[in-house]
Amino acid sequence: MNAEIIAVGTEILLGNIVNTNAQYLSEKLSELGINVYYQSVVGDNPDRLKSCLKQAMERADLLLITGGLGPTQDDLTKETAAELMGFSLEMHEPSLERMRAYFQAVNRPMTPNNKKQAMMPKGATVLKNDCGTAPGCMMERDGKIMILLPGPPIEMKTMYEGYVRPLLLQKSDSVISSRTMRLFGIGESRAESLIADLIRESENPSIAPYAKLCEVHLRLTAKAETEEKAEQMLDETEGKVSELLGQYCYGYDEDTLQTVAVHTLMEQGKTLAVAESCTGGMIAKMITEVSGSSRVFTHGFVTYANEAKEQMLGVKHSALERFGAVSETVAMQMCRGAKEKSGADFALSVTGIAGPGGGTDKKPVGLVYIGLATSNGVRCKKLLLSGSRDKIRTQTAMNALAMLLEELK
């Protein structure tokens, strides 16, 4: 099955927003083994919209169309698509009812305009909108499938996951499951070369590596008659991959270094403090992104100035003078101080030169020291990173979290 993804909206053509919907749907369809040959964007203009949809119907079997389901005169997707597919519109009472309830819940009046959103193609499968007003729908005729989804990403994603994916799976005689292994501490080319034979041999499940900042993601995708069988196949392939790369795998799918770190600390009943210089609060911010992190994260010391390092962490003035703020000695004194002052079980520290200014020959931009204090003492890691200020800071934060995870294992 070949698909085309079409986004409708003048705000995309004006560059006011990025079309992230297309990326999301492309990724999801590719997981189902559906080929996407084109993505298109067209404005809220009836003629151009019509010609765009018409052409897509000629070159694809499945059209996923996002946007233009709103209540205003501008929103024409449903009317245009239904006309092209030969469907007439009628009031869809359950949707109208649901919208009435929605407006009551958010305590806003429902305008006559909104009723337009409940007009649906007669004979289409109506798709419920669990996060907003505009319902979506699926129309099917002469081997062509057209699926209309709302434009706001949260509404679109919720509708896709809840209603579209199951419908698309029904069209297939097989089930597709995928799993992403998240690796840290190894580059893409090295990861790929270590499992090159495995990638070559594996058609089903397939193995696809993706390079991310500091990480490599391996997506395993299996096609089978049942979900159970597919999962079993994924388990087997994961086992083979793990023999070669298991030591680098810190999590799966939506896991991040910070979620895994926080959850592992919770399980072990341990607490963490962080002392940051060059990352300036980024590590604390990442940890506290995780809901419930308050149970394990106690103190964050953002010691950007040398005086703050001395005052807040008890770093020795002589160490700062002799070795400089970016040094192994200071990194170790920082995490030791953070552990003592906070009473936490673990303390991480980072000090480095994030750039773009401040580098010297001896201490170039990208030089970073990470310290970790545990009940067994203090360790330090030296890194030489490259990239923009933001990239160096992000890599530093990720490496610090990875160092903690290693310890927690």
Add this chain to the structure above:
Amino acid sequence: MNAEIIAVGTEILLGNIVNTNAQYLSEKLSELGINVYYQSVVGDNPDRLKSCLKQAMERADLLLITGGLGPTQDDLTKETAAELMGFSLEMHEPSLERMRAYFQAVNRPMTPNNKKQAMMPKGATVLKNDCGTAPGCMMERDGKIMILLPGPPIEMKTMYEGYVRPLLLQKSDSVISSRTMRLFGIGESRAESLIADLIRESENPSIAPYAKLCEVHLRLTAKAETEEKAEQMLDETEGKVSELLGQYCYGYDEDTLQTVAVHTLMEQGKTLAVAESCTGGMIAKMITEVSGSSRVFTHGFVTYANEAKEQMLGVKHSALERFGAVSETVAMQMCRGAKEKSGADFALSVTGIAGPGGGTDKKPVGLVYIGLATSNGVRCKKLLLSGSRDKIRTQTAMNALAMLLEELK
């Protein structure tokens, strides 16, 4: 002039990357007054690429094509586009020379494949790549213009700014200048209603409001014979806008609350400390995003746990017990403590409930207190925010920075 933006790359159709190039170019073309009617994405497939380009030539005068200029067999954009425009390829010696120098500089061998990148359409305007290897080009024939740009965003943007924009401006008999006023503390609909007459009356310069998280951006765009005249028109219109909304305007164009805050502190020779509970380091992280912030930002206290608030900031145990951590009293004690411990001229504090858990009837998710300590004493602001955890935290951080800016004025 009507334009179409085409991105070439199977990795976009697989959903591996988001097509941010299209958004960037759409925005830039719209600033020049060029209408973008379609954006398209097509894979590295010769037939589909050809049919996509052919169609675009029928419906647009100007084609901007990104991607597919790489050294491998897959990269076919140049060959396909040149054929359609009736140009033959020839070795472009200056590009070859530049690539040789590039590879020497990065100390990597130049492969025969790379030479393919220096083959350019004969008679085209070659566009230098200042950040990578693949040059771009502009072909012109029979009133159609085709511009090929590399896919990596940094290379594409640098080439657009340096070489494409000037060429497009030459095609126009007028100059277009724009300026964005950044407003904080007012909603989009209120901002829009206050300047409704002005928007209606203003065709040149035009005024377009954009709603962002916590901010409203007003883009003023002027068209004139000279840059000077355009800037003068912008000044005039900005003056009229400022009469009505000036109090909300904190900066222009690429300014952010944190860059303006850091630069204002620098100018005034003042220092800042921050004490964060619910934002967990986000404010410190935002401030330290600004290069040079080390001159004004001294201490960051991330006091997620109550004990940390007592220990690090001297918040009274009795206050925490009586009023709870999320209270005006604690917010004020936090910033007072941060100012005292750090010796900074200003100290900001935030405490609140970021959710999704932890809310009660009396203290719902989104309740936030922001404190500010100055040499004149301590003030506090209460906010009721809504949205996801991340959104509440971001809004809190932005409001805290805005409160500081107000004080600095």
